[in-house]
Amino acid sequence: MEFFDVIEKRYSMRGFEDKEVEQEKLDKILKAAQIAPTGVNFQPFKVIVIDTKKYKEELNAIYPPEWFTQAPIALCVVASKERAWTRKFDGKNIADIDATIVMTHMILAAEDLGLNTCFIAAFKPDEAKKFLALDDEWEPVLFTPLGYGNAEPRDTPRKAIEELVIYKD
Template identity: 50%
Template sequence: MHFSELLTCRYSVRAYRPDPVPQELLEKVLFAARMAPTAANRQPFQVIVIHTAGRENDLKHIYHREWFRQAPLTLCVCGLPDKAWVRGDGWNSYETDASIVMDHMLLAAADLGLGTCWIANFSPAAAREVLRLPEGVTPLAFTPLGFPADQPSPKERKPLAELVRYEGW
């Protein structure tokens, strides 16, 4: 698929078929995470793969929407602030790096015919408990991963003229 087509066809999937995700496809999605650029190539992230079957109640505590538990897999991107690059003024790149990782996985999944939905509105406390995260590991984003059972809604996007400025503000 051409990249511009991929950008327009990817959408936030909120209904999933129960079909399992073949290991080969999962590995391609995880490869995209591994190849994501990070500041100073520090790679301050971990991806946790959760098999949904039997974990539905745990996942319900992390995020309450029923469709979140429909996909056969759920991915969590965690940041490692202590391993990230830090700018001279103290800004830590781990959240940005983890966001790039998640976006790479979402695009790779769409290219493979899989559905995803970026979830930031989750309970960090529940995620820490359910995933047994150690100190220094921050859960930053989740996505279900599976075959879509819904159809995309039309996307409304602002025109570029409202989003882009040249040579300054």
Template identity: 60%
Template sequence: MDVSEAIEKRYSVRGYKDKPVEDEKLDLVLKAAQLAPTGVNSQAFKVYVIDTKKHREELLAVYPQEWLVEAPYVLAVVSRANHAWTRPWDAKNINEIDATIVMDHMILQATELELGTCYIAAFLERPLIKLLNLDAEYHPVLITPLGYPDAKPRETGRKPIIELVERI
């Protein structure tokens, strides 16, 4: 599968098989995080691999949807803002942009490996901070379940490209 196919095949999976993810596949997904570009290569992030069987109740406190814990893992990307690049002309810190790129790389790699994921930003931060035992230096940006899909894609409309792109 090439990148274009992975982009087209990726969908928000909201149902997972009770099937473990092979270590080799998990390692490839995590390697994609390591290779993701970040501002000035700061790599001011961490990825947490959370075992859903061990942390079921804590994860449901973070995001109360049963399908989240059907997957064998939940991946959490957290950032270290104080170590990320900040644009000198307007003081914009790009830690959340970097963390999103990291998640995107992992999700596209997972898609190529026929694993399902779902971007989740609408989670409760405090329970996740507690679960991960994060100190004040780190803050969670995104989570995703990771496992074998057991749900079909939902129909999602896309705006015409003419509405999304301006050529100047």
């Protein structure tokens, strides 16, 4: 699939078939995470692959919509502020940015492979941290279900390009 086809076709899937994800496809998606760019290439992240059937109850405590655990896999990107690059001018730590880039790579790779996903940031972080057994260094940043979708896209109109882009004179 061409890149612009991938980004124009992709939408947040909120319904999944009861169909397993092939290991070969999962491996490619995880490779997309590995090669994602991060600040100074510090790679301050980990990807946690979760079997939703095995951990349905725990995952629904983190994020309750039923469709979240319909997919066979949930992915979580966790980040370490200790291991991330920090901008020296103002102390901005980019662990969240790095984690978001990683998740974006995986989500676009999934789309290219015929799988569906949904960015999830509206989860309960304390529940996620407990379930994932993370120490204080690691913070859960984003989740996504990963599987074969079966729901139609919602209407998500976009603002006009003129509202989003500023050309500096």
